[in-house]
Amino acid sequence: MVEKRNPICDRLTMDQLAALLDGPRARGAFLLRSILDPPWSLRIQDEAPLSVTALVRGQAWIVLDDADPVPLRPGEVAINRGPEPYTVSDDPDTKPQIVIHPGQHCTTLDGESLYQAMDLGIRTWGNNPDGDTVLLTGTYNFEGEVSRRLLEALPTLIVQPGDPIISLLGAEIVKDEPGQEAVLDRLLDLLLIAVLRSWFATHEAPAWYRAMSDPVVGKAMRMLHNNPAHPWTVAALATEVGVSRASLARRFTDLVGEPPMAFLTDWRLALAADLLREPDATIGAVARKVGYGSPFALSAAFKRVRGISPQEHRAGADK
Numbered sequence: 001m002v003e004k005r006n007p008i009c010d011r012l013t014m015d016q017l018a019a020l021l022d023g024p025r026a027r028g029a030f031l032l033r034s035i036l037d038p039p040w041s042l043r044i045q046d047e048a049p050l051s052v053t054a055l056v057r058g059q060a061w062i063v064l065d066d067a068d069p070v071p072l073r074p075g076e077v078a079i080n081r082g083p084e085p086y087t088v089s090d091d092p093d094t095k096p097q098i099v100i101h102p103g104q105h106c107t108t109l110d111g112e113s114l115y116q117a118m119d120l121g122i123r124t125w126g127n128n129p130d131g132d133t134v135l136l137t138g139t140y141n142f143e144g145e146v147s148r149r150l151l152e153a154l155p156t157l158i159v160q161p162g163d164p165i166i167s168l169l170g171a172e173i174v175k176d177e178p179g180q181e182a183v184l185d186r187l188l189d190l191l192l193i194a195v196l197r198s199w200f201a202t203h204e205a206p207a208w209y210r211a212m213s214d215p216v217v218g219k220a221m222r223m224l225h226n227n228p229a230h231p232w233t234v235a236a237l238a239t240e241v242g243v244s245r246a247s248l249a250r251r252f253t254d255l256v257g258e259p260p261m262a263f264l265t266d267w268r269l270a271l272a273a274d275l276l277r278e279p280d281a282t283i284g285a286v287a288r289k290v291g292y293g294s295p296f297a298l299s300a301a302f303k304r305v306r307g308i309s310p311q312e313h314r315a316g317a318d319k
Helices: 007-013 015-019 145-155 165-172 182-202 207-211 217-226 234-241 246-257 258-276 283-290 295-306 310-317
Strands: 030-036 040-042 050-058 060-064 068-073 075-079 086-089 098-101 105-108 118-119 124-126 133-140 157-161
Touching: 007 207, 030 157, 050 060, 050 165, 050 182, 060 157, 068 157, 068 295, 075 182, 086 145, 133 182, 145 207, 145 258, 157 182, 207 217, 207 246, 217 234, 217 246, 217 258, 234 246, 234 258, 246 258, 258 283, 258 295, 283 295, 283 310
Parallel strands: 030 124, 040 098
Antiparallel strands: 030 133, 040 086, 050 075, 050 133, 060 068, 060 086, 075 157, 098 105, 118 124
């Protein structure tokens, strides 16, 4: 009998950066191709934690409520960090005509559903099947707790080049074949990661990202990440990376912004928060996987750092 693998548990062996980029991992993400003729304007108020919009052809603008409009050109990708609403339109001056609500429910400004009226086929929607503008939209509706550190490092809006992955996603989004949902999820993840890598390479990256390149601190971060269940101490970690305890503690805090054990606690609890969303996971099993000796120890740490118990966290995730 082949043991069924848990994708969240697989993260325990991932590289630190890969896991942080993998945090908002698509699982049946909402994906849609929009074909539109001007004038058009979409008011996005779906409260999603992260959305990806790629422009295949035509022109579009991303309009935040508190910033200047940003143009989106063919081959570019916009990443919007929620949950604040924003507008996507053919021109910044075009007034919203359509509202996208939570759950991707689409209506007129008066609340009339547009689901049937604008249906153009498999994962395709719009006001004209031959419209001038083609957009690909992917929405991460679930904020995995492992992604919290990444999401907090992102601005509200990022615009970066996305070719050639846009072409791959565009070709696959209209197919209806076995396993297509998994294919689309992975392409969306690939597009997101490519854009974030490009962004961090050309903009001020967060401290934890820069620290990964340090030969001492980067190695220590990977060891903590890859084996969170190990009974780590600063002294044991310092021995492993070949420096003194004081040197590691000082260097780690300077580069990462927090001491090694605080970083480890945050990582353990992030993993625990994600694992607790699994329907069959017990608090005891989760505690062992992330390095706590008992359910009580995990519960105490969870309550101290996050302000709620594991049970309360799980109940909130189920709503």
